[in-house]
Amino acid sequence: MIAAQAVSRRFGARLAVDNVTFDVGAGEVFGLLGPNGAGKTTTLRMLGGLILPTSGTVSIGGERFSRSTGAALRARIGFLTETPGLWDHLTVWDNLLTYARLFGVAQPDLSVERTLRTFELLDRRGDRVAVLSKGMKQKLALARALVHEPSIVLLDEPTANLDPQTARMVRDLLRGLRSRGRAIVISTHNLDEAERMSDRVALMRQTLIAVGEPAALRRDVFGRRLRVRFLGTAPAAALLAAIAARAGGHDVRVDGAELSMVLESPDADAPAVIRALVDAGVQVREAFDEQPALEEVYLKLLGGRGDAA
């Protein structure tokens, strides 16, 4: 639905985004992760047609962004910018109504009312934005991005400043949008959120370092590690390591009453490892695939220098 093809962007001598290619389909949530200054916001701005790439193309439904197509394509996008950017002197209602009308919504009043209800802001419709809390402003900015029911949604830090309850409401809302076939791109520092919401994530530092489903990235980076916990007195570490190695495990680690190893074919090899341990008299309490946090993947791929987590 929205695609970036070999997109680069320079600001003077500084290369902000370098040769980025990805596409996001209908009903997909795509997470952009990276440290500050990695080019996430610039990438979102290019996807939203706010700035044009120095080279490469951004297209929506096969139609390329250019100066002549920009206005029509922007009408199909809902963009939550990095800062809420609301008109403080205007009311909640007037802020949203202005945008609904600028986007050419057929029945703007109805649309605004429905959106405010969805975001639980209807009772604040007459309040000036200046008196709202940070969280409410963020909610309203998100409402503004969605008031025209765009087919593509670009969100720069959507749950920043939101309390846990509202953040959850936003996540539920985005899941709803995904199920209705919207293509959603999220730029975030919140790796937990990215993992929970994204079908695919891209790790970025000027260029894309890795793209894929969070689970696949974990596998690619760390392999599949089996972790086994024991009951009672653990056998000697050397014995455990030898058993694990015989059953095909490598990078074997023993830590107290816990043994872990990387298996090339976990589905085939894990039963053999457990059988060998049981045969050696080890009381196995539980065995499971290790799930390193996305943060581990992030830090490993970005060389531990990222400051986003």
Next chain:
Amino acid sequence: MSGRRIAILIEKELREFRAHPALILPVVILVVVCTLLPLLVIVILPRTMGQSLATDRGMAQMIEKAQAHLPSLRGLSPQAAAEAFLFQQFLLLFLMAPIVGAVSLAAYAVVGEKQGRTLEPLLTTPISTSELLVAKVLAAFLPSIVIEAAGLAVYFLMVAAIASPGVLHALLTPRAAVLIVALGPFAALAALQGTIAISSRVNDARSAQQIAVLLVMPLMAMFVGQIAGGFFLSSAMLALFSAALAGAWVILVLLSVALFERETILTRWDHG
């Protein structure tokens, strides 16, 4: 260019002015001053001090010269002719007041959106640069012109109430009509469009305002030149001047669109 989107943005700007009346205060103050100042100088002060404009030798010479261009002065008493002449001249100053006041609105127009970080969300909509800039100019222009019209109505009513007999009639000339209907509005539009162009290139409203005030200097010079009797602009000359200002406005629209760099404005704040 979409008139609908321009109208939506103008409506939003007007709502902001209504919610934040201090923005419009400079226009109101200047119009009030320009309404009252001529009455004070031409009618109230001389009467309070027991003096007559008609007895001033220099004034009599100026009026004699002006009668060639302003036939409506003929047939009036010397006092009424002097009052009518001066009221005519002050009309030009009166028309400049809303321009100077509105410049402060226009100077804030784009800079304010930049400072409030409201410009980026606005640029995510289908609005084009020309629509945005024209809307900003018209939004500053409309309240100024309404306030000016109200001020003019008060001006003429007060002239009718306290000036010498026949003065009001002498003021209602084609020349005054050209000043009010053409010169004033087109001068305002050109000055405002120039201000908007400057506003989109600077990062604080004060800089925009200071530069923009220079745009009204030629009009100020024209006023001073006329008051000093250096020259007199006839209706035809004023109409020609108005047409030139209308052309200048169109050129300034194109220039301000060319100068408005969406990308630079967005990325100057943050290269995230």
